[in-house]
Amino acid sequence: MKRYLVCLFLLFCCFFVYGQSGQEQRSRWIFAFYGDDSSEDFKWSIAGNSNGQNPNVLSEVIWTKLKGLGMGLDVELNIWSHIYFKGSYHKAFIRSGSATDHDYAADDRTQVTYSAFLKSNEGHRLRYAATLAYAVRLHEMLDVIPYAGYANNSQSLSLKNFEEEKGGRELNSTYQSKWNGPVVGLDMELARTRRINLNAGFSYQQLNYTGLADWNLIDAFNHPLSFKHIAKGFETQVLLRLNFSINSRCSIYLRGEHRYAETGNGIDQLFLADGRERESQFNGAVRKIKAIGAGVVFSLK
Structure with a gap:
């Protein structure tokens, strides 16, 4: 992370020195509204004790193809000279997906003691x-925009049976997670023609991860907080956007996005109904998201 920040800072200095002359001012305000269709895979596991043993994977939950529609807003505001504020907001609603929940009695996912195929x-x-960004025109057809700031991600996931059980309690477990921390990135805008330009972006984020679960059918667990996961990790994002200008103030665009996040080992805190607490090793979480969408951009000089 430190090396990445140093490299970004050096690039920033170079852009500041060489990008001043002849640069045309970008729009003062830029609003981009979009909708997208996304799919996510997510998993985590815990060990039997705090040393990562007995067994090395005690329980593992895997969510696959969590699909749904989302909507987002990206904003750029010129604060002073070439310095911009960049803000973004996105929310997606999960409408389909599945999950598996497995428990093991021996190392390396052997001797299965529990197995469930669930819907989510x-x-x-x-x-x-x-974030704060610095916009530089390196060429009449190329703008480069390094930025740094803070980002927050959260999930709210469910676990349910495919068929409802009559006369008994229904499975309705939940898992909520937060991934937040500082983010640095680089956007590049390439104008192919006056009407068409391509935006490519990459970002890297250091993460503090927290997961909160309510396993509603296990009476031995506390409710609504059955267990908690704490770890540190990272996320990378690649974003491509193809813009088609309608006029000087409005354009439409297509976008494609890929995110990858993972954490290292951490702490699994189990809260029991009788008030006792137990700790074991959280083996980490892995998250993959891909999305495609379309939107409209409004620019104000």
Whole structure:
């Protein structure tokens, strides 16, 4: 992370020195509204004790193809000279997906003691970010925009049976997570013609991860907080956007996005109904998101 920040700072200095002359002022305000269709895979596991043993994977939950529609807003505001505030907000609503829940008695996922195939068709994903950026025109057809700031991601996921059980309690477990921390990135805008331009962006984020679960059918667990996960990790994002100008103030665009996040080992805190607490090793979480969408951009000089 430190090396990445140093490299970004050096690039920033170079852009500041060489990008001043001849640069045309970008729009003072830029608003981009969009909708997208996304799919997510997410998983985590815990060990049997705090040393990561007995067994090395005690329980593992895997969510796959969590699909749903979302909507977002990106904003740029020129604060002073070439310095911009960049803000973004996005929320997606999960409408379909599945999950598996497995428990093991021996190392390396052997001796299965519990196995369930479940549905996960409710919940949402939320992301918002606030950053400061420096816009530089390196060429009449190329703008480069390094930025740094803070971003927050959250998930709200569900676990339910595919078929409702009559006469008994229904499975309605939940898992909520937060991924937040500082983010740095680089956007590049390439104008192919006066009407068409391509925006490519990459970002890297250091994460503090927290997961909160309510396993509603296990009476031995406390409710609504059955267990908690704490860890540190990172996220990378690649974003491509193809813009088609309608006039000087409005354009439409297509966008494609890929995110990858993972954490290292952390702490699993189990809260029991009798008030006792137990700790074991959180083996980490992995998250992959891909999305495609379309939107409209409004610019004000």
